[in-house]
Amino acid sequence: MIPRWAAAALAAPPAVFLAVFFLWPLTAIIARGLSAGALADALTDPGLRRVAWFTLWQAALSTMLTVLVALPGAYALSRFRFRGRAIVVALVTVPFVLPTVVVGAAFLALLPDRWHGTVTAILLAHVFFNYAVVVRTVGAMWAHLDPRLEEAARVLGASRWRAVREVTLPLLAPAVLAAASIVFLFSFTSFGVVLLLGGPRHPTIEVEIYRLTAQALDLPGAAALALLQLVTMGLVLAWWGRGQARRAQALRLQPAALAAQPPRTTGQRLFLGANLAFMACFLGLPLLRLVERSLWTPSGYSLDSWRALGREGAGTSRVVPPVEAIMTSLQFSLAAVVIAVVLGGCAACAIAYAQRGGRLLDTGLMLPLGTSAVTIGFGLLITMNRPPVDLRASWWIVPIAHALVATPFVVRAALPVLRSIDPRLREAAALLGAPPGRVWREVDLPLLGRALLVGAGFAFAVSFGEFGATAFLARAGTPTVPIAISQLLGRPGAVNVGQAHALSVILMVVTAAVMLAIEGFRSGRETF
Amino acid sequence: MLVVEGARVAFDGVAVLDGVDLCVATGEVVGVLGPSGCGKSTLLRVVAGLHVPDAGRVLWDGEDLAGTPPHQRRFGLVFQDYQLFPHRDVAGNVGFGLRMLGLPKPEVRSRTSELLELVGLPGYEHRRVGTLSGGEQQRVALARSLAPEPRLLLLDEPLGALDRDLHDRLVVELRELFERLGITAVHVTHDREEAAAIGDRVVVLPGRPPRPPA
Numbered sequence: 170m171i172p173r174w175a176a177a178a179l180a181a182p183p184a185v186f187l188a189v190f191f192l193w194p195l196t197a198i199i200a201r202g203l204s205a206g207a208l209a210d211a212l213t214d215p216g217l218r219r220v221a222w223f224t225l226w227q228a229a230l231s232t233m234l235t236v237l238v239a240l241p242g243a244y245a246l247s248r249f250r251f252r253g254r255a256i257v258v259a260l261v262t263v264p265f266v267l268p269t270v271v272v273g274a275a276f277l278a279l280l281p282d283r284w285h286g287t288v289t290a291i292l293l294a295h296v297f298f299n300y301a302v303v304v305r306t307v308g309a310m311w312a313h314l315d316p317r318l319e320e321a322a323r324v325l326g327a328s329r330w331r332a333v334r335e336v337t338l339p340l341l342a343p344a345v346l347a348a349a350s351i352v353f354l355f356s357f358t359s360f361g362v363v364l365l366l367g368g369p370r371h372p373t374i375e376v377e378i379y380r381l382t383a384q385a386l387d388l389p390g391a392a393a394l395a396l397l398q399l400v401t402m403g404l405v406l407a408w409w410g411r412g413q414a415r416r417a418q419a420l421r422l423q424p425a426a427l428a429a430q431p432p433r434t435t436g437q438r439l440f441l442g443a444n445l446a447f448m449a450c451f452l453g454l455p456l457l458r459l460v461e462r463s464l465w466t467p468s469g470y471s472l473d474s475w476r477a478l479g480r481e482g483a484g485t486s487r488v489v490p491p492v493e494a495i496m497t498s499l500q501f502s503l504a505a506v507v508i509a510v511v512l513g514g515c516a517a518c519a520i521a522y523a524q525r526g527g528r529l530l531d532t533g534l535m536l537p538l539g540t541s542a543v544t545i546g547f548g549l550l551i552t553m554n555r556p557p558v559d560l561r562a563s564w565w566i567v568p569i570a571h572a573l574v575a576t577p578f579v580v581r582a583a584l585p586v587l588r589s590i591d592p593r594l595r596e597a598a599a600l601l602g603a604p605p606g607r608v609w610r611e612v613d614l615p616l617l618g619r620a621l622l623v624g625a626g627f628a629f630a631v632s633f634g635e636f637g638a639t640a641f642l643a644r645a646g647t648p649t650v651p652i653a654i655s656q657l658l659g660r661p662g663a664v665n666v667g668q669a670h671a672l673s674v675i676l677m678v679v680t681a682a683v684m685l686a687i688e689g690f691r692s693g694r695e696t697f
Numbered sequence: 698m699l700v701v702e703g704a705r706v707a708f709d710g711v712a713v714l715d716g717v718d719l720c721v722a723t724g725e726v727v728g729v730l731g732p733s734g735c736g737k738s739t740l741l742r743v744v745a746g747l748h749v750p751d752a753g754r755v756l757w758d759g760e761d762l763a764g765t766p767p768h769q770r771r772f773g774l775v776f777q778d779y780q781l782f783p784h785r786d787v788a789g790n791v792g793f794g795l796r797m798l799g800l801p802k803p804e805v806r807s808r809t810s811e812l813l814e815l816v817g818l819p820g821y822e823h824r825r826v827g828t829l830s831g832g833e834q835q836r837v838a839l840a841r842s843l844a845p846e847p848r849l850l851l852l853d854e855p856l857g858a859l860d861r862d863l864h865d866r867l868v869v870e871l872r873e874l875f876e877r878l879g880i881t882a883v884h885v886t887h888d889r890e891e892a893a894a895i896g897d898r899v900v901v902l903p904g905r906p907p908r909p910p911a
Contacts, residue, residue: 591780593776593780594780594782596745596747596767596774596780597774597776597780597782597841598782598793599747599766599767599768600745600747600767600768600770600772600773600774600842601768601773601793601794601797601841601842601844601845602768602769602771602794602797602798602845603768603793603797604766604768604769605766605768607768607797608768611782611793612782615784615785616783616784
C-alpha cells in the first residue's frame with residue numbers, strides 16, 4: 170500500500186519514544202529489583218509481605234463486590250428499552266473516567282470522618298469507580314444474547330432462575346471474567362484512591378513504592394516492589410487474554426434492538442426502577458456531595474472556597490495558588506495531547522499500512538496502559554536522571570509520562586477507522602485522477618481526522634487527571650491540579666479542604682465534559 | 698482505441714486471465730460476458746492500471762500504458778458496489794475528479810449540477826451518500842465517473858446489486874446516455890440480456906477450464 174521505507178519512517182518516532190521512555194525505565198526497574206538481593210529482602214520483609222497481601226485481598230474483594238453490585242445494573246441497562254437509556258449508559262460511565270483523586274476527594278467528602286482511613290472506604294470507592302466496567306462489558310454481551318435461548322430452557326422445564334443459571338450465566342461467563350480481570354487490575358494498581366482514603370494504615374504496593382521512593386529513599390526496595398507488581402499484572406493480563414480468546418465462541422448474537430424490550434410486568438418495572446435509583450444514589454451522591462462541600466464553609470454556604478482558588482494556601486510552607494495549578498495542568502495536558510496525537514497518528518498509520526511488524530508496535534504501545542502509573546513514574550525517575558538523557562529538571566518529563574499513557578487511546582481510536590477503509594475507495598480516488606499523496610489526503614486523512622479528534626479528547630482527559638506518575642515527576646513548585654488536590658487535602662484547615670473540593674469539582678467537570686462530548690461525537694453507534 | 702494484448706494474470710499459480718485479447722474502438726460500447734469467477738473484474742483492473750498483469754500489454758491509441766499509473770490514465774471505473782466516499786456528500790463525490798483536474802470551484806459546482814441532472818438526480822448535491830437508495834447510489838457513482846470526461850469508461854457489474862424493475866429501467870437509461878455522449882466503454886456483466894442491451898458488441902470471456910480431478 171505504501172513503500173516499506175515510508176511505513177518504517179512512520180513507525181520510528183513512536184517506537185523510539187516507547188523504547189526510551191518506557192522499555193528502558195522498565196529494564197532499569199527489573200535490573201534494580203533483581204540486584205543486591207532487593208527482591209529477596211522485599212519478599213522476606215514481614216512489613217512488605219503484609220502490604221502485598223493487603224493489596225491482593227482488597228483487589229479481590231473489590232472485584233467481587235463490583236461484579237455482584239453491577240450485574241443487576243448490566244441486566245437492567247441491556248435488557249430493557251426505555252427512554253433516556255443511552256444517556257443513563259453515558260452517565261454511568263462518568264465515574265470510571267474521573268481522575269482517581271476526584272473519586273478519593275468525593276468519598277472523603279461523603280463519608281463520615283471515622284470511616285476515613287478504613288478498608289471499607291477503599292472498597293466503596295473501588296466499586297464506585299469500576300461499576301461502569303462491568304455494566305458496559307457484560308451489558309454489551311447481554312444486549313446481544315438471544316432471549317429465545319432462555320425461553321428454550323423455560324419450555325424445556327427450567328424455572329426462571331434455573332434458566333438464568335444454566336443458560337445465561339455460562340454464556341456471560343467470559344464477559345464477566347473479562348470485566349473482573351480489568352476491575353482487579355485497576356483495584357490492584359489503585360494509587361490515588363488508596364493514598365487519599367486508606368491513609369497510612371492501609372498502604373497498597375503502589376502507595377508503598379511511592380513512600381519508599383519519596384520518603385524512605387529506599388530505591389532498591391521500591392524497585393523490588395515494582396517488579397512484584399509487574400509480574401502479578403503480567404499474569405492477570407495473560408489470564409485475561411486467554412479469557413478473551415475463549416470469548417470468541419460461536420454465539421449467534423442478536424441485534425441489541427431485538428433483545429431489549431420495554432419493561433412489561435410490574436416486577437420488571439420495579440426491578441428497572443430500583444436499579445436506576447441505586448445508580449443515581451450510589452454514583453450520583455459522592456459527586457453531588459463534592460459540589461456541596463466546595464460551597465460549604467464553617468460560617469455557612471458561600472463561594473469563599475472558589476474565590477480562594479486565586480490565593481496562596483494557608484500553612485507553614487508556601488503553597489502556590491490553586492489557579493496556578495490549573496494553568497500548569499493545562500500546559501502539561503496540551504503538550505501531552507500534541508505528543509500523543511502525533512505519535513499515535515504515526516503509529517496508527519504505520520500499523521495499518523505495514524504488512525509486517527505492525528502487531529509488534531501495536532502491542533508495544535499498549536504496554537504502558539497495562540503498567541501501573543506509579544511504575545511508569547518511578548521508572549522515569551530512576552532512569553532520566555543522568556546523561557545520556559537527563560530530564561530530571563526538565564519541564565517535559567511530565568507531559569512525556571502522560572503521553573505514554575495517552576498514546577494508546579489515540580491509536581485505539583484511529584486504527585479501526587484506518588483499517589475499515591476499503592482499499593477500493595482509494596482506487597476509486599486514483600481513477601478519478603488523484604495521485605498517491607492526494608489519495609491519502611482526500612480519503613484517509615478526513616476519516617482519520619475525526620478519529621484523531623476523539624483520541625485527542627481521551628488523551629486530554631487522561632493527562633489532565635493523571636496522578637500516579639505525576640506524583641513522582643512534578644516539581645514541588647509546579648503541582649498539577651490532581652497533585653494540588655492531594656496536597657491540600659493533606660493540610661489541616663477548612664480553607665485548604667474547601668480549595669481542594671473546588672479544584673476537584675473543576676477536574677470532575679472538565680473530565681466528564683470531555684468524555685460526554687466524545688460519547689456524543691461518536692453517537693450514532695449502538696448504546697454499548 | 699483500447700487494445701489489450703495477451704493479458705495474463707495468475708493468483709497463486711492459477712491463471713485467472715490466460716492470454717486475453719480485447720479491442721474497443723473509440724465510441725464503441727463493448728459488453729464483456731462471462732460466468733462469475735472468469736476474471737472479468739480482473740480484466741477491468743488490468744485495464745485501469747490497478748493490477749499489473751503477469752504478461753501482456755494494454756495500449757491506448759497505440760501507446761503502451763505499462764508506465765502510466767491509474768490516476769494518469771483518464772479511465773473511469775464504476776465499481777460493482779459503487780465505493781462512494783462516505784465522508785463526502787453527493788456533490789463532493791461527483792465533483793471529486795473535477796477537483797483533481799484543478800478546476801475552479803464555481804466550475805466544479807456547475808458541472809456537478811449538470812451531471813446530477815444528466816443521471817436524473819437534480820438537486821441531490823447536499824444529500825449524504827449513506828441516505829441514498831441502491832439505485833441512487835448507482836447513479837451517483839456513474840455521475841462521479843463521467844464527470845472528468847474519461848477517455849474510457851469501465852463498468853464492473855454496474856447493475857448487479859439492483860432489483861429487477863430498477864435494473865431494467867437503468868439498462869435503457871444507460872444505453873441512451875452512452876449513445877448521447879458518444880462514450881467508449883467496457884461493460885462487464887454475467888447477464889447476457891444486459892450485455893446485449895447496453896453494448897454495441899458482446900464478447901464472451903470463457904470460464905476457467907474445469908480443474909482435472911485431483
